Amino acid sequence: ARSYNITLLPGDGIGPEVVAVAKDVLSLAGALEGVELRFQEKLMGGSALDATGVPLPDETLAAARDSDAVLLGAIGGYKWDNNEKNLKPETGLLQLRAGLRVFANLRPAAVLPQLVDASTLKKEVAEGVDIMVVRELTGGIYFGKPRGFGTNDNGEETGFNTEVYSASEIDRIARVAFEVARKRRGKLCSVDKANVLEASMLWRRRVTALASEFPDIELSHMYVDNAAMQLVRNPKQFDTIVTNNIFGDILSDEASMITGSIGMLPSASVCESGPSLFEPIHGSAPDIAGQDKANPLATILSAAMLLRYGLGEENAAKRIEAAVTETLNQGFRTGDIYSPGTTLVGCKRMGEEVLKTV
Amino acid sequence: ARSYNITLLPGDGIGPEVVAVAKDVLSLAGALEGVELRFQEKLMGGSALDATGVPLPDETLAAARDSDAVLLGAIGGYKWDNNEKNLKPETGLLQLRAGLRVFANLRPAAVLPQLVDASTLKKEVAEGVDIMVVRELTGGIYFGKPRGFGTNDNGEETGFNTEVYSASEIDRIARVAFEVARKRRGKLCSVDKANVLEASMLWRRRVTALASEFPDIELSHMYVDNAAMQLVRNPKQFDTIVTNNIFGDILSDEASMITGSIGMLPSASVCESGPSLFEPIHGSAPDIAGQDKANPLATILSAAMLLRYGLGEENAAKRIEAAVTETLNQGFRTGDIYSPGTTLVGCKRMGEEVLKTV
Ligand SMILES: CC(C)[C@H](C(=O)O)[C@@H](O)C(=O)O
Ligand SMILES: CC(C)[C@H](C(=O)O)[C@@H](O)C(=O)O
Numbered sequence: 221a222r223s224y225n226i227t228l229l230p231g232d233g234i235g236p237e238v239v240a241v242a243k244d245v246l247s248l249a250g251a252l253e254g255v256e257l258r259f260q261e262k263l264m265g266g267s268a269l270d271a272t273g274v275p276l277p278d279e280t281l282a283a284a285r286d287s288d289a290v291l292l293g294a295i296g297g298y299k300w301d302n303n304e305k306n307l308k309p310e311t312g313l314l315q316l317r318a319g320l321r322v323f324a325n326l327r328p329a330a331v332l333p334q335l336v337d338a339s340t341l342k343k344e345v346a347e348g349v350d351i352m353v354v355r356e357l358t359g360g361i362y363f364g365k366p367r368g369f370g371t372n373d374n375g376e377e378t379g380f381n382t383e384v385y386s387a388s389e390i391d392r393i394a395r396v397a398f399e400v401a402r403k404r405r406g407k408l409c410s411v412d413k414a415n416v417l418e419a420s421m422l423w424r425r426r427v428t429a430l431a432s433e434f435p436d437i438e439l440s441h442m443y444v445d446n447a448a449m450q451l452v453r454n455p456k457q458f459d460t461i462v463t464n465n466i467f468g469d470i471l472s473d474e475a476s477m478i479t480g481s482i483g484m485l486p487s488a489s490v491c492e493s494g495p496s497l498f499e500p501i502h503g504s505a506p507d508i509a510g511q512d513k514a515n516p517l518a519t520i521l522s523a524a525m526l527l528r529y530g531l532g533e534e535n536a537a538k539r540i541e542a543a544v545t546e547t548l549n550q551g552f553r554t555g556d557i558y559s560p561g562t563t564l565v566g567c568k569r570m571g572e573e574v575l576k577t578v
Numbered sequence: 579a580r581s582y583n584i585t586l587l588p589g590d591g592i593g594p595e596v597v598a599v600a601k602d603v604l605s606l607a608g609a610l611e612g613v614e615l616r617f618q619e620k621l622m623g624g625s626a627l628d629a630t631g632v633p634l635p636d637e638t639l640a641a642a643r644d645s646d647a648v649l650l651g652a653i654g655g656y657k658w659d660n661n662e663k664n665l666k667p668e669t670g671l672l673q674l675r676a677g678l679r680v681f682a683n684l685r686p687a688a689v690l691p692q693l694v695d696a697s698t699l700k701k702e703v704a705e706g707v708d709i710m711v712v713r714e715l716t717g718g719i720y721f722g723k724p725r726g727f728g729t730n731d732n733g734e735e736t737g738f739n740t741e742v743y744s745a746s747e748i749d750r751i752a753r754v755a756f757e758v759a760r761k762r763r764g765k766l767c768s769v770d771k772a773n774v775l776e777a778s779m780l781w782r783r784r785v786t787a788l789a790s791e792f793p794d795i796e797l798s799h800m801y802v803d804n805a806a807m808q809l810v811r812n813p814k815q816f817d818t819i820v821t822n823n824i825f826g827d828i829l830s831d832e833a834s835m836i837t838g839s840i841g842m843l844p845s846a847s848v849c850e851s852g853p854s855l856f857e858p859i860h861g862s863a864p865d866i867a868g869q870d871k872a873n874p875l876a877t878i879l880s881a882a883m884l885l886r887y888g889l890g891e892e893n894a895a896k897r898i899e900a901a902v903t904e905t906l907n908q909g910f911r912t913g914d915i916y917s918p919g920t921t922l923v924g925c926k927r928m929g930e931e932v933l934k935t936v
Pocket of ligand 2 (some may be wrong): 416
């Protein structure tokens with residue numbers, strides 16, 4: 221039997237609850253397809269800070285690197301919000317992304333027919349939206365140097381960061397995006413601020429040059445401010461979007477909210493070779509942590525992405541996705557996606573219902 | 579009689595059409611309130627490039643500086659999109675902002691009761707939205723140095739920019755925002771990415787420190803990715819938003835699209851002393867330029883802001899705003915805000931209708 225090692229990073233807030241449920245779903249779907257999954261759980265984020273003093277212990281990174289794929293819950297919480305930078309849960313996440321070199325973050329934002337009413341957009345605008353945001357994840361202003369605090373000519377304190385991209389960083393993320401677009405509807409929109417920023421001018425130039433290798437893909441360019449508008453005006457115009465780290469952070473969250481159900485949305489962060497990282501796009505939701513109220517479906521769907529893209533186990537991935545669809549069709553809903561006439565359930569129960577249909 | 583000098587910068591695309599209409603409305607509203615307005619028109623943007631080889635001729639900046647207020651139409655167009663940086667219309671706009679030192683950009687995004695259906699958001703979500711985005715306009719990554727193109731250790735080309743804020747730059751924009759919030763509903767949300775960027779950490783620290791001077795204002799902080807989501811989820815939670823140049827570029831455009839009628843939205847860019855700059859938030863719309871299809875109301879409402887904030891002529895400002903409301907109530911609509919049952923008119927006719935009711 222095929223067997224794989226999976227590192228689980230439950231993290232903080234609702235992370236442990238949703239990862240526990242997703243683990244059971246993964247195991248069962250694997251077993252039914254003759255795949256053995258071995259799990260190891262490691263500390264990460266605020267819980268790692270509390271236990272070890274750092275947000276990403278060396279042991280956690282080493283374990284993640286040695287495994288076949290990594291499933292992360294969520295990190296962060298009010299408790300650590302005012303920590304200095306090296307002691308922020310978020311810093312652990314950035315170290316994990318850098319340590320695994322997962323430069324390509326794939327964030328689908330699709331409106332499910334069962335949940336179209338959850339969107340704040342009018343039905344005719346939201347219906348049928350199916351966007352994939354390909355976000356550069358290990359470069360740009362998140363990692364650029366120099367960065368820090370300084371003093372300017374007037375003796376005043378300054379805070380500064382560097383937005384920087386090299387030609388090869390742009391090329392490799394653009395290639396991923398062209399390939400993704402090819403498996404989707406063949407349309408790629410590259411988002412930048414090339415009317416102002418040199419980093420974006422290079423971005424646009426490289427993406428444009430690569431287009432000749434992908435003659436079957438319809439490439440367009442859009443300024444980031446316009447993209448933020450167009451996502452609200454007519455999200456259906458987009459198929460695949462590729463953009464830098466910070467614009468991707470903003471636009472992928474905007475796109476997910478357009479679906480109205482961010483508790484449903486998975487993500488995958490992939491590298492050139494080595495384990496990929498899978499996580500729900502929602503945060504740690506400290507206000508509902510430990511109350512069995514969280515929606516585990518985003519993590520369950522992240523587990524499906526893990527099977528497909530991380531392990532190449534397409535059949536097991538399809539089983540999970542079909543089970544989620546079936547569970548929604550049966551009317552089960554957590555609080556975040558509840559509407560009158562459906563059955564309100566908690567995190568565990570939602571997991572049990574998915575298990576029944578896997 | 580009070581008299582003022584106004585510099586008009588029609589710019590490109592639909593700019594000349596909408597500025598011509600706004601000029602007539604300004605003149606009449608001024609005359610009716612005993613205010614004499616003297617206009618001088620100068621070249622700016624793509625039209626300046628074509629005529630003089632630079633996007634902001636010295637003469638234009640000098641005239642703008644010497645006047646009491648500046649009204650800009652719009653700049654840019656496909657024709658100049660691939661120009662190198664110093665020959666882009668946008669560069670002229672950035673030079674104008676820097677030259678006038680207009681560090682505070684006020685961008686209202688309010689859903690008018692007559693136009694609530696124009697929003698792509700559900701009526702109950704859009705109705706009553708009334709947001710003011712206060713965007714820092716002369717600092718941050720738009721102007722930070724070093725910037726440019728370089729070569730990294732691998733001999734590859736790079737493009738880079740610097741996001742930098744000093745304490746006093748943050749303090750002065752935050753003060754404007756606190757004052758604006760005080761004249762509105764007393765709520766200020768500061769948007770940053772302080773979980774990742776040092777420039778944002780300083781931003782949050784300074785804004786928080788200033789709050790003690792404004793005990794009557796309810797201050798909150800939000801990460802930019804979350805703000806992009808919350809604007810879609812529940813825009814009514816926002817009153818005044820303050821943020822940096824690039825986040826403000828993105829979020830103010832997103833907020834304006836939430837109103838569904840960006841053809842209606844004015845903006846003001848103000849400095850510590852000297853003339854302020856007023857402009858519609860929409861672009862130059864080259865596809866409909868010269869066809870008498872543009873909506874002049876955003877520029878007309880920018881002219882009202884010019885009277886109020888630029889010249890302190892509140893009565894004339896109110897006259898214009900009341901005339902716009904009355905014209906909408908009478909059912910006149912340009913194409914961008916047309917809905918069945920209203921009267922479709924062009925740019926000039928819309929101006930005539932407003933003039934009748936001024
Ligand atoms: C937690 C934070 C550092 C992170 C990011 O900005 O990348 C998050 O917002 C995300 O999008 O995964
Ligand atoms: C044209 C461009 C340089 C400008 C900006 O980014 O500031 C525009 O988008 C705006 O918001 O006024």
